[in-house]
Amino acid sequence: MDLERPGGKGRPVDLLVEGFRKGTPGAFEAIVRAHQDRVYTFCARMLSDREDALDAAQEVFLSAWRNLAGFRGEAALSTWLLRIAANRCLNRIRRRKSLAEREASWPEPFGEAEDGPVFQPAGVEADRPDRLAESCEMGKILAEALSRLDPGSRWMVLLSDVEGFTYEEIASLAEVPVGTVKSRLHRARMAMRRLLSPVA
């Protein structure tokens, strides 16, 4: 259910937000129904774990429920929700103690490594038969490729290429210069290209 794209009018959701603010019964449930797929998918692609994604998506909507009164509508509601989701997922990723063990350096396309590793090597689970069977589907292949990007680049690729955020929006969210966003995105996309070259 794609009610709006970033920068769009988002009229139906705006009505839902107004209804929520007025205390209309069921308004918040309607908001969740309208955005849960997108938020959950983003979380799942960021975290590569179903339960973690469920928890993160729940946190996103709970935070939205607390703060919807302060939502000024400067951006689309979906953009606002994805910003919350990105922060929540990054926090979760930072908390994962095993992350450092899973990360390892990977050769850069052109020897650029100033921003840290872009790739993560495939985890042990990648060799599981069920994972191999799933990899036949494009979505699963993409999810696998995304999961092998380092989290700092992964969420930028998701927001930029999947969700359609602009450089400036991502830079504002990440609190980094636009140039940094560009360079990270470039390296992440080149890495995705190498990962997906037999497919794409």
Place this chain on the structure above:
Amino acid sequence: MDAMDCRLARNLLTEYQDGALDAAAAAALAAHLRGCGECADCAGSLLAVREVLRDLPPDPAPPELLPRILAAVEGEDRNVRTDPHPGGADATRPFLSRFRLPLEAAAVVLLFAAVYWYQRTPGTAVRPPSGLSSGVSSEDGKASSSRPMTAKEDSVKGSPSGIRLPRGNPKTAKKEEAPAPAKSRTWTAADLPSAPAVLASTNSERIVPIAPPPGPAADSARPGAPAFGERGSAEAEDGADSRLSRSFSPPPSRLLRPLPYGRDIVVDVKPESREGAEERIAGAALRLGGIFERFDRGAGEAAPSPSGTVRVILPEVAATRFLEEIGRIGTIPPEGMPAANDLPAGPRPGTVAYAVRIRVR
């Protein structure tokens, strides 16, 4: 001619495909891509990846997500039931935390007001005698004797100012006060500083007990015992000296008690010179522009005690001359010389307070 190498071209591919390159760079890159098959392939595959990502459909959220969210919201809503319309950053904050800053500000104001009230409350504030500053010129040290307080004048008036007068031999007192200039001054009760309850010190030997004033009750009771806790019955009953009665009232609480100040002097006098020693000391203080606070006699007037104490407050510039005067009254042993200690010398800067202890040797 292709002015762009492959490395630079590939670095610009992302921005090129995003339309973020300026026209010149975009044209140069396009020219390079037309002439470089390898970079063109790279651009093509990169674009394909982006298209795949862009068209990636969202996964449907698991069916349990919505009930979980609604249950979490309902649980939180129960916690903030007082607000029927949840929302806003304040919705989940504890009630008191919303008023934390105003409460802290109010506490600071109250504390300031309490300290201010404490400083202004008569009887607890330590006020220096205004005469010390008005009678002593800072320009010259001689001014300490230019406008001394005349004990004679006050004694004639029956101590209307509240200054406690010497109760020794009047003749002796007059003898000591004779050199004092006749120039009158305007000492009032307000000029007197509040005296500390005791001369506090970490050295117990330095604590000067303030005996009750000489009188029937005090004299017959415990000579030399600290006067606090018992009222000076003679003075309190006649009501002539309200300040005196305040001095012998039970001490204020530890919090309200003024900070102690003053230094001790021990003066040894001969037995034949013992009588009237307090008056001579007080007279010396008065001549030098200071005041005396009280006499603490060991055993009253009838039978002079070997010990006694006179508390005086002087301008700081008159301290040396006062010690010289004391030296004429008796002998100040080395251990009796006032030493600098951790107590303030006087109730205010520019003043010095002494408790002169008289010993008969």
